[in-house]
Amino acid sequence: MAMINAFDPGRAEGLGARERAMVERRQRLLGPAYRLFYERPFHAVRGEGAWLFDAEGERYLDCYNNVASLGHAHPVVVEAIARQAGLLNTHTRYLHETVLDYAEALLATFPASLGHVMFTCTGSEANDLALRIARAATGGEGIVVTSLAYHGVTSALAELSPSLGEGVPLGRHVATVAPPDAYRGGPGMPARFAADVAAAFAGLARHGIRPCALLVDTMFTSDGVFPDPPGFLAAAAAAARAAGALFIADEVQPGFGRTGTMWGFERHGVEPDIVTMGKPMGNGHPVAGLAIRPSLLERFGGRVRYFNTFGGNPVSAAAGLAVLRVLREEGLPANAAVVGAQLLAGLRGLAGRHAVIGDVRGAGLSIGVELVRDRSTREPATAETARVVNALRERRVLISASGPGANTLKIRPPLCLSREQADLFLAALDGVLAEA
Amino acid sequence: MAMINAFDPGRAEGLGARERAMVERRQRLLGPAYRLFYERPFHAVRGEGAWLFDAEGERYLDCYNNVASLGHAHPVVVEAIARQAGLLNTHTRYLHETVLDYAEALLATFPASLGHVMFTCTGSEANDLALRIARAATGGEGIVVTSLAYHGVTSALAELSPSLGEGVPLGRHVATVAPPDAYRGGPGMPARFAADVAAAFAGLARHGIRPCALLVDTMFTSDGVFPDPPGFLAAAAAAARAAGALFIADEVQPGFGRTGTMWGFERHGVEPDIVTMGKPMGNGHPVAGLAIRPSLLERFGGRVRYFNTFGGNPVSAAAGLAVLRVLREEGLPANAAVVGAQLLAGLRGLAGRHAVIGDVRGAGLSIGVELVRDRSTREPATAETARVVNALRERRVLISASGPGANTLKIRPPLCLSREQADLFLAALDGVLAEA
Structure with missing residues (x-):
């Protein structure tokens, strides 16, 4: 649960004017115990299935939220x-x-x-x-x-x-x-x-x-x-x-x-x-x-x-x-099994190309991908994981991270995730890892 | 919070067939830690303002529920x-x-x-x-x-x-x-x-x-x-x-x-x-x-x-x-003050006719009426209070009781209670106390 990808209020200059005003207002009203995800916080206004939409109408693939599990606003x-x-x-x-x-x-x-x-x-x-x-x-x-x-x-x-x-x-x-x-x-x-x-x-x-x-x-x-x-x-x-x-x-x-x-x-x-x-x-x-x-x-x-x-x-x-x-x-547990297996297979494929992937594990649509600096020492790639999570957010894909080294990508999309959406996620992660 | 007016499963014979089946099913599904109000449990299906309606469409004046405070299903x-x-x-x-x-x-x-x-x-x-x-x-x-x-x-x-x-x-x-x-x-x-x-x-x-x-x-x-x-x-x-x-x-x-x-x-x-x-x-x-x-x-x-x-x-x-x-x-705090004052005055009037009323106190629509066996000793009228609460339920008025002797009528209607509804409540309580 370490929040490696939490927003740091000192970095508010990276935000647009509207979001900066919201962050300021939020700190004034809700106080110091609340945290925001991401270096650049996400401002969500609408959801549908596995998509979330920001205030500009841009869509984000939600691969994180395990609450709206049937899909947003079902x-x-x-x-x-x-x-x-x-x-x-x-x-x-x-x-x-x-x-x-x-x-x-x-x-x-x-x-x-x-x-x-x-x-x-x-x-x-x-x-x-x-x-x-x-x-x-x-x-x-x-x-x-x-x-x-x-x-x-x-x-x-x-x-x-x-x-x-x-x-x-x-x-x-x-x-x-x-x-x-x-x-x-x-x-x-x-x-x-x-x-x-x-x-x-x-x-x-x-x-x-x-x-x-x-x-x-x-x-x-x-x-x-x-x-x-x-x-x-x-x-x-x-x-x-x-x-x-x-x-x-x-x-x-x-x-x-x-x-x-x-x-x-x-x-x-x-x-x-x-x-x-x-x-x-x-x-x-x-x-x-x-x-x-x-x-x-x-x-x-x-x-x-x-x-x-x-x-x-x-x-x-x-x-x-x-x-x-x-x-x-809607047969969602079965869909979670099928699309989860597709994701696990795809992630194991990515591990063949990206040495930072130390381990891929999961069941259904509850998946962890552990990132390491070295596959033999298994040194946690903590900073790299934070960069991957934030880079995915910039590519409009939402996930988080967990584990003692905060180096395990936490992938938990709504259970309605389609095979096409799973491929989108894999392509985005592939791109982010290739850049890193 | 003593629940003097709780349903006793041993008395299920006083219920209609449908409610008896619901009580049985409830005990089987929810287990022994749950309690029902009233000697004859109330089966609510719809609410509007300060009214609740049972399965037969009969309406009940809600003078108890402090959650649906604007009125039911606002x-x-x-x-x-x-x-x-x-x-x-x-x-x-x-x-x-x-x-x-x-x-x-x-x-x-x-x-x-x-x-x-x-x-x-x-x-x-x-x-x-x-x-x-x-x-x-x-x-x-x-x-x-x-x-x-x-x-x-x-x-x-x-x-x-x-x-x-x-x-x-x-x-x-x-x-x-x-x-x-x-x-x-x-x-x-x-x-x-x-x-x-x-x-x-x-x-x-x-x-x-x-x-x-x-x-x-x-x-x-x-x-x-x-x-x-x-x-x-x-x-x-x-x-x-x-x-x-x-x-x-x-x-x-x-x-x-x-x-x-x-x-x-x-x-x-x-x-x-x-x-x-x-x-x-x-x-x-x-x-x-x-x-x-x-x-x-x-x-x-x-x-x-x-x-x-x-x-x-x-x-x-x-x-x-x-x-x-x-x-x-809707000016509801002000309505609570006005109708609450009307209720307090009416209850003090009832105290002039019913010696069982030992004390009337409240602010707005949070009102307690303490019932006693004797105004000089102030002995709590615990059993009488339970009878009043249950008799009101039979007259389709819902309240409860609290206090260490479970002898204080707890009157907390929705804040939209009208003057006419307050009069209805007072008349029902007057009738119940006259019978007692």
């Missing part, structure tokens, strides 16, 4: 939101059919063991609620995450999200493990991941901290994208359970078809105890939630009445139902 | 959401005019000292972010709240929300003070509130816990609604500041015109260090945030880059701008 979702907002938008302390229809449709996408769903507005709220429930269910507090994990912005999640940096210290109940990085850790690394998880819970226990949960993004997105080999997560989940902890799959980024399957954990043949979800769940509308094994809710539900003012309201449910319908009717 | 907000959702819904790492226009319009409603605004999706996220910032700014952790406060559902907020009950223990860094209850605490109580706040911070200091913030709902809604006399909060804020703590005004419930002024703190002539807001901010659309003195953000903004995926997206900003416009164009 008409089926917009219509569902407008229709329900025009009827009623109230809360879950009254009965409403739509939230029940949505809960049923959503649960049908999960293994039968996950029998209940609960609604929040954001992925952060979903992970925070999962923590509260997991603590009640286990009586423990110890959480194991990966060393550059990101799980959300609440107080409780910031202290287990090491990707936020040293300005946000980890909690004493939090232990980190190296991500399952087969490129740097060697081919045995994904298998060693399970042993690391077991050791981390043992380490917490030696400090008197009882196990609560292993919490991972099933694509390890902010760690640098680590999908392979499919199946390795099952052993890590088993290690967590053997220690007395739950396995919580954070599907906020991989979920809803991005990896070519509906959920990232499916690739690993494992059934999580809790699954959290968010980002693409409403294609931009703030809807999120979790699915859970019913027995885990008994203690929490017996003590706590849960209410989230906007969570599970009829408009969010209508948006969520529309997303599920479009995913199915 | 067309100006619905149109703003639909239009912007059809154009673009993306995040704050790109430039967008609408979020800046909204930030500017929102800050114009605050004292000039509150110079920055930050966006979240829910009031919980806003209070949680306020805590993170306040900790960074003060270096302390100690929080003082009222004894039945409710500030949100995240892990960090649940542990400072005593209204959630004993199933959710308070944090060790949290101290509670009695609410400024002039009815039970005597007329000196609101003034004593400041002394209690000072003592609470002193108590925390004796445990080595340094001051962070006094956090209060400026109408003390979940404590039982305590608005009077206007001005008493200024001394409490001063006491907090004298202890080295910040004063955070939680305007999630009182804000956006409900008390007859834009913000609840205005009645007290005090300028908070941070103001959090939510519920009515998007008239149902999930938008929330905080306003803050810029100097308090320096340390946080220097260490932490803040990003909330859906927070401050263009659709939320469009919804928020529409809400501000409707509040102004």
